[in-house]
Amino acid sequence: MIANTPHQNLLANQTSPYLLQHAGNPVNWYPWGEAAFAAARESGKPVLLSIGYSACHWCHVMAHESFEDEATAQVMNDLFINIKVDREERPDIDRIYQMAHQLLTQRSGGWPLTMFLMPDQRPFIGGTYFPPTESHGMPAFRTLLARVADYYHQRQVELQGQSQALVEAFVRIDQTPDSPTATLTDAPLHALRKELGTRFDKEYGGWGPAPKFPHAGIIQRLLRDWRATAAGDTPDLQALFMATLTLKRMVDGGIYDQLGGGFARYSVDERWELPHFEKMLYDNGALLSALSDASLATGDALFARATRATAQYLLRDCRLPSGAFCSSFDADSEGHEGKFYVWKREEIESALGPDAAQFCAHYGLDSQPNFEGRWHLTAHADFDALSVEDQQRLDRSRATLLALRSRRIWPGRDDKVLTSWNALAIRGLADAARALGDPQFTAAAADALHYLQAHHWRDGQLLATSRDDVAHLDAYLDDHALLIDAILALGTVQFSAANLAFAAQLADALLARFEDQANGGFFFTAHDHEALFHRSRVFADDAMPAGNATAASVLLKLGCLLGEPRYLLAAQRTLRAAWPALNEQPLGHVHLVTALEEFLQLPIIVVLRGQPQQLALWHSQLQRQFQPRAMVLAIPADATDLPASLASKAPQGEVVGYLCRGMQCEAPTSSLAVLSESLQRAT
Numbered sequence: 001m002i003a004n005t006p007h008q009n010l011l012a013n014q015t016s017p018y019l020l021q022h023a024g025n026p027v028n029w030y031p032w033g034e035a036a037f038a039a040a041r042e043s044g045k046p047v048l049l050s051i052g053y054s055a056c057h058w059c060h061v062m063a064h065e066s067f068e069d070e071a072t073a074q075v076m077n078d079l080f081i082n083i084k085v086d087r088e089e090r091p092d093i094d095r096i097y098q099m100a101h102q103l104l105t106q107r108s109g110g111w112p113l114t115m116f117l118m119p120d121q122r123p124f125i126g127g128t129y130f131p132p133t134e135s136h137g138m139p140a141f142r143t144l145l146a147r148v149a150d151y152y153h154q155r156q157v158e159l160q161g162q163s164q165a166l167v168e169a170f171v172r173i174d175q176t177p178d179s180p181t182a183t184l185t186d187a188p189l190h191a192l193r194k195e196l197g198t199r200f201d202k203e204y205g206g207w208g209p210a211p212k213f214p215h216a217g218i219i220q221r222l223l224r225d226w227r228a229t230a231a232g233d234t235p236d237l238q239a240l241f242m243a244t245l246t247l248k249r250m251v252d253g254g255i256y257d258q259l260g261g262g263f264a265r266y267s268v269d270e271r272w273e274l275p276h277f278e279k280m281l282y283d284n285g286a287l288l289s290a291l292s293d294a295s296l297a298t299g300d301a302l303f304a305r306a307t308r309a310t311a312q313y314l315l316r317d318c319r320l321p322s323g324a325f326c327s328s329f330d331a332d333s334e335g336h337e338g339k340f341y342v343w344k345r346e347e348i349e350s351a352l353g354p355d356a357a358q359f360c361a362h363y364g365l366d367s368q369p370n371f372e373g374r375w376h377l378t379a380h381a382d383f384d385a386l387s388v389e390d391q392q393r394l395d396r397s398r399a400t401l402l403a404l405r406s407r408r409i410w411p412g413r414d415d416k417v418l419t420s421w422n423a424l425a426i427r428g429l430a431d432a433a434r435a436l437g438d439p440q441f442t443a444a445a446a447d448a449l450h451y452l453q454a455h456h457w458r459d460g461q462l463l464a465t466s467r468d469d470v471a472h473l474d475a476y477l478d479d480h481a482l483l484i485d486a487i488l489a490l491g492t493v494q495f496s497a498a499n500l501a502f503a504a505q506l507a508d509a510l511l512a513r514f515e516d517q518a519n520g521g522f523f524f525t526a527h528d529h530e531a532l533f534h535r536s537r538v539f540a541d542d543a544m545p546a547g548n549a550t551a552a553s554v555l556l557k558l559g560c561l562l563g564e565p566r567y568l569l570a571a572q573r574t575l576r577a578a579w580p581a582l583n584e585q586p587l588g589h590v591h592l593v594t595a596l597e598e599f600l601q602l603p604i605i606v607v608l609r610g611q612p613q614q615l616a617l618w619h620s621q622l623q624r625q626f627q628p629r630a631m632v633l634a635i636p637a638d639a640t641d642l643p644a645s646l647a648s649k650a651p652q653g654e655v656v657g658y659l660c661r662g663m664q665c666e667a668p669t670s671s672l673a674v675l676s677e678s679l680q681r682a683t
Contacts, residue, residue: 010035015467016086018054018413022063026073029084032093040081040119046152047117048080048145051087051094053551054414055278055328055641056339058129059112065132066141070131073462075142080116085298087111088327088418089465089473092525096534099519101126103169103326121533122163137405173376179183183581184572186600192586192593197238199587201270205246212269214250214263217590219243221295224594224628227683230280240297247294251306252379254370257341258363259319259377259402261309264331265286273378274371277338281318281421283542286437288428292435296626301384311432313439313506314425320415322455323447327418330411340411342374343401351404352397358390359397371492380683416467419456422448422546423482430489434623442493449490452483452501458582462509477524477538477547480510484554488561488631492623494631495513497641500561510551511570520577521548539578540588548574549591557596557603557631560662563645575599597629602662604630604682606675607646610637610655618655619671625676627683 010030011023022029029035039046050067052059062323065074073410076082082631087094094113094187100123101109115126125148130141139147152159155672167272196218206212222243229236250256253272255264262284264275289312295303318325333340344364349356360366363377373522383391429445432438456463462475462483487503490496513526521537524547529535552574559567575596582589582596604627608618635642637651649658649668656668662680669675 010403011084012371015416015465015470015472016054016089016423016561017412017416017467018052018059018086018088019084021054021107022067022084025063025067026070026077027067027082027084028073028077029082030087032083033089036081036083037119037121040117043081044615045079045081046124046149047121048118049085049097049113049115049117049123050083051090051097051113052111052114053086053088054329054412055330057276057278058110060183060330060332062129062141062640064556066130069132072142072145075145079145081478087113088421089416091478092529092532095128095524095536095538096532097123099105099173099534101128103166116152118152118159122167124159124163132577151406155389170536173536174536178200182576184575184579184599186597188582188586188593189225191583193236193239194290195587196222196242198649201346202245204271205242205249206270206272207271210390211266211268211276212255212270212272213543214283214287215267216290217594218360219246219290219542220293220628221590221594222520223297224627225227225599227297227626227628231680244294244298244303246301247291247306248302251291251302254376256306257313258399259381259398259405260313261306261311262313262317263310266422274376275338276331277341279329280397281314281325281327281418282424284314284318285421285424285428286424286544288314288425289431292428293626293628294433295435296624305383306603307432307435308438311429311436311444314429315444318425318563318578319444319448320417322417322451323444324417324451324455325422326468327416327421329413333411338371338376339407340405342371342376344374347404348401349401355393355397358393359401362394365511366635369375374508379666389429396477416452416465417456418465419462419479420464420482421454422452423479423486424544427482427489430486433493437620437623442490445486445490446494449486449499457502460505460509463505474526474529477514477522477551478524478544479508480506481522481547481550482545484510485550486559487555488557491633492631495635495639495645497639497643500643501641503554504562504564505556508557508569510555511566515570515573517578520573522551522574525643537577539581539592540585541591545591546589548578549595552578552592552595553598556598557605560603560660561605561645562643562664571595571599574587579626601629604679605651605660606630606632606679607658608632608634608655609651609658610653611651612636614655618657618675621672622679624675627679629683630679 008028011019014031033305085093096110097115105127112129115123117123130144131138132141134140222239223564226236228241250272253269255272255275262279265278265280266276268274290309291303297309312331332335353357353508362381365375366382426445426448429441433441455466455469462479463471464473464479484503484506487499514522524536524538555567555571578592582592586593615634622632653670656670658668659678660667
């Protein structure tokens with residue numbers, strides 16, 4: 001017999017926009033915390049854990065169908081203690097239960113994630129989206145709830161054994177063979193390059209069938225492979241082709257916003273034509289870096305335009321008044337996926353008048369509608385083949401339609417500030433500034449970094465998220481590593497001794513609070529983090545670079561830059577801890593492959609010292625070269641508070657350059673031509 005449990009939704013005081021979306025549900029939602037698990041122990045009920053995020057289309061669907069339904073909510077309240085989690089604020093929780101879902105069901109997870117837990121956090125049943133009525137082999141959600149609750153109360157002995165087996169499986173997954181003295185070789189670099197060639201889609205670009213995700217790290221990896229061979233007798237032109245074809249197909253396709261710049265999360269088809277329309281900050285930050293690299297590597301105007309448009313998208317639509325960047329834009333508006341982005345032909349004809357015919361031909365409106373009777377724009381012709389007059393006409397048409405679109409009802413915006421995602425945006429903007437020479441992107445990156453340092457760095461401890469300047473939650477491995485990476489990237493376009501000191505503070509915090517001293521590498525959560533039923537070290541990439549990969553890379557660079565052996569040894573221990581997985585599955589560890597390359601070949605650091613005018617000239621000249629393994633730092637002659645490793649590189653005359661491999665530096669030179677040639681040889 002189901003009792004009528006009174007409503008008591010506890011999400012109203014949360015900072016997460018996703019949790020606040022559910023604050024009006026008739027479900028008795030708890031935020032994650034001890035209060036929820038204490039209630040489960042006291043009541044004898046199992047826990048229903050629902051994990052999602054604000055831009056998630058199917059999260060909205062399940063919310064409308066089930067969580068907003070009084071009858072369904074009553075069943076949830078009577079049978080379970082219900083916890084709602086924003087996976088973006090709590091990636092630690094999401095990682096654990098995504099893995100648990102995979103172990104329990106032998107299927108990949110996703111969002112919304114629906115897990116059923118015992119009061120000690122251990123899961124016993126899981127799934128993702130469940131419909132309100134039986135459909136496509138999935139049970140109705142209310143039916144499932146009743147079955148799960150009955151199973152929990154009737155099969156306790158069996159459940160205890162199953163949960164213990166699951167815990168043991170987690171331990172086995174995280175165990176790595178002893179490899180403290182593993183010999184690190186370049187074998188994974190060659191294996192990855194071979195596998196990428198085998199899996200490549202030669203027609204549309206990308207790797208694998210639909211749905212296709214924009215793997216920025218793979219594109220950058222291939223550009224590095226090409227650059228490493230470019231000066232030799234057999235340059236790896238296929239690597240260049242794979243990287244640039246993939247980017248071109250994406251930029252011409254519908255995953256790229258043809259009017260406003262920026263990229264959606266993935267394409268539902270193999271042609272990159274129709275996206276899942278949500279836009280995530282982490283994708284756009286990472287892809288901005290990849291576009292910047294491609295622009296420098298090729299000089300292709302297409303990549304330069306897309307770099308500028310994506311950077312402008314971040315500044316126009318994603319930047320908050322504080323200077324930091326919001327997390328995402330929803331796929332839906334007015335209850336329909338993609339409605340904000342698609343067009344009727346008559347709308348375009350009315351807005352553009354005589355210019356409509358050219359626009360429609362260029363963006364595919366002369367063919368059949370491609371999205372529910374409307375058109376989602378994709379490029380059907382080569383912009384660079386047009387006359388200057390036609391290019392200008394298209395530019396005006398895009399601007400007109402972008403202004404018209406901006407007056408529509410916008411998709412929901414998640415305006416929380418995530419440290420790691422902002423770090424990717426800072427890195428992307430710094431790379432765009434380097435590729436395009438545009439100081440507005442440098443300034444925007446510096447403003448966002450200033451916000452994070454002012455609001456997310458508190459008493460020597462980094463915080464993961466904020467909203468309306470209220471920061472909270474201990475930061476994770478990714479936050480620390482990616483923020484160091486962003487600071488180093490920004491330093492190549494605008495050197496700051498204070499920023500470099502901040503990077504060193506973050507690195508020290510990383511070593512003190514996250515390093516696995518016994519086995520090498522870094523845990524995802526700090527040593528004093530809230531106790532969860534599992535604590536993981538993550539070496540494989542997912543939608544973002546693996547935190548251990550970024551940590552190894554930045555510690556190598558920072559160690560060489562500052563002459564700090566502790567950082568170099570920690571990077572080496574990380575690569576050795578990851579070696580078995582890296583050697584066996586390089587495709588799952590693309591960013592670790594790049595960190596391995598940097599370890600084997602050592603970072604190249606160019607330090608320029610001198611007077612402002614000549615310093616800027618040298619800096620600009622060297623930055624125009626595509627040198628993915630090199631950092632070029634322009635430090636004014638009168639700079640103060642430099643670390644000893646940089647202070648020792650004293651200015652001489654108007655400008656002087658020092659080229660270093662690791663911590664070994666060549667003799668300084670006052671010739672830009674000599675330095676440029678040395679840099680070309682070094683890389």
